[in-house]
Amino acid sequence: MKKFKWRKYNRAIHRDLGYFFVGMSLVYALSGIALNHINDWNPSFIITNKIITLNEVPSADNIQNSDIRELLEYCGENGRFKKFYIPSDSLIKIFIEQGTVTINTKTKQATIEKIQRRPLFHAFNYLHYNPGKIWTFFSDFYAASLIILAISGLFILQGKNGIKWRGTILAGLGIAIIIVLLFLSHYSFT
Amino acid sequence: MKMKKMIFAVVMLSLLIGCSNQQKQETPSITFELSQLEEMAPQFVGKEIVLKGTIDHVCEHGGARMFLVGKTPSERIRIDAGEDMQFDPAWEGNTAYVTGILEELRIDSAYLDKWEQEVRANKGGEAASKVHTGEEGHEKTENNMENELQQIADYRTALYDSGKDYLSFYSVRCLKYQIVEEFDSEKEND
Numbered sequence: 081m082k083k084f085k086w087r088k089y090n091r092a093i094h095r096d097l098g099y100f101f102v103g104m105s106l107v108y109a110l111s112g113i114a115l116n117h118i119n120d121w122n123p124s125f126i127i128t129n130k131i132i133t134l135n136e137v138p139s140a141d142n143i144q145n146s147d148i149r150e151l152l153e154y155c156g157e158n159g160r161f162k163k164f165y166i167p168s169d170s171l172i173k174i175f176i177e178q179g180t181v182t183i184n185t186k187t188k189q190a191t192i193e194k195i196q197r198r199p200l201f202h203a204f205n206y207l208h209y210n211p212g213k214i215w216t217f218f219s220d221f222y223a224a225s226l227i228i229l230a231i232s233g234l235f236i237l238q239g240k241n242g243i244k245w246r247g248t249i250l251a252g253l254g255i256a257i258i259i260v261l262l263f264l265s266h267y268s269f270t
Numbered sequence: 271m272k273m274k275k276m277i278f279a280v281v282m283l284s285l286l287i288g289c290s291n292q293q294k295q296e297t298p299s300i301t302f303e304l305s306q307l308e309e310m311a312p313q314f315v316g317k318e319i320v321l322k323g324t325i326d327h328v329c330e331h332g333g334a335r336m337f338l339v340g341k342t343p344s345e346r347i348r349i350d351a352g353e354d355m356q357f358d359p360a361w362e363g364n365t366a367y368v369t370g371i372l373e374e375l376r377i378d379s380a381y382l383d384k385w386e387q388e389v390r391a392n393k394g395g396e397a398a399s400k401v402h403t404g405e406e407g408h409e410k411t412e413n414n415m416e417n418e419l420q421q422i423a424d425y426r427t428a429l430y431d432s433g434k435d436y437l438s439f440y441s442v443r444c445l446k447y448q449i450v451e452e453f454d455s456e457k458e459n460d
Contacts, residue, residue: 160453163454167339175363
């Protein structure tokens with residue numbers, strides 16, 4: 081009886097899943113790093129702020145559309161706006177294309193905030209947040225495949241560089257780090 | 271033959287574009303203005319409503335929340351994205367017609383005690399009980415313990431001043447939405 085060559089199939093599965101999911105791995109790896117540092121930067125949008133001091137600011141009480149257009153032109157915007165509203169006595173918030181202009185009527189300062197999508201990362205982060213059922217299905221398939229990739233990877237090589245020696249040490253080290261970090265998290269991470 | 275196929279493709283594409291444009295221009299019937307919120311909300315908790323408002327802010331991290339405003343600063347409500355939904359910061363200043371379930375969060379002193387405990391235990395992480403208000407510049411001060419403790423202290427004062435046992439915070443769990451982008455037109459508004 082011919083011996084079942086399971087290592088051959090193991091390698092083939094590992095290889096093909098690796099090829100097939102290289103795109104997904106990059107999406108989740110890059111967005112994962114980006115989202116890990118969400119407190120340090122905005123991974124999806126580039127936000128710029130510019131402050132301009134205005135000479136004259138009309139009172140927020142009876143401000144008209146024509147006043148808003150004049151203010152925007154002074155700020156270097158084209159005067160075209162979506163809407164404006166008065167969030168508080170001393171603030172006028174104007175919504176322009178891809179941003180806002182907030183005018184403090186007391187300090188006469190206008191803060192122009194522009195927002196634009198960060199190339200590549202915006203798309204990757206969008207996908208990371210599961211935008212639809214088909215994506216959820218595909219990413220579940222990817223997650224299940226990662227389990228197969230992880231386990232099949234243990235048995236690719238034979239001998240001392242395989243699971244019998246090097247594999248056990250490195251895999252054990254990786255798992256030990258997880259356990260240690262989990263243990264430490266109970267006493268608070270810094 | 272090739273020409274016929276091309277004509278057919280162009281006609282189908284035109285129909286498709288025509289249909290999608292038609293969908294965008296269609297305005298749903300409005301049943302609820304933000305100015306009516308405070309008065310009407312208690313009767314509609316747990317029910318499906320249609321709400322119209324200006325998008326003041328969309329949370330840039332993941333687009334899970336947006337805030338609609340009416341004509342005055344007090345007319346403000348949080349909209350939570352439904353399943354497989356992400357809001358886009360580029361919508362700020364646009365008019366939104368949101369269909370969703372009106373939800374009420376009641377905050378009493380026990381809730382505030384729990385929230386405060388979470389903030390102190392998390393040391394900068396987001397507390398589960400945190401009330402998201404989407405105030406100006408909140409992304410820059412998020413997960414700041416001092417700010418969150420100040421927010422809790424403000425709610426304690428508001429609770430005391432209200433003379434009631436709890437403060438009500440209304441929000442809408444979005445089921446579907448329509449976004450209408452309108453720019454100021456000199457002829458129409460002046």
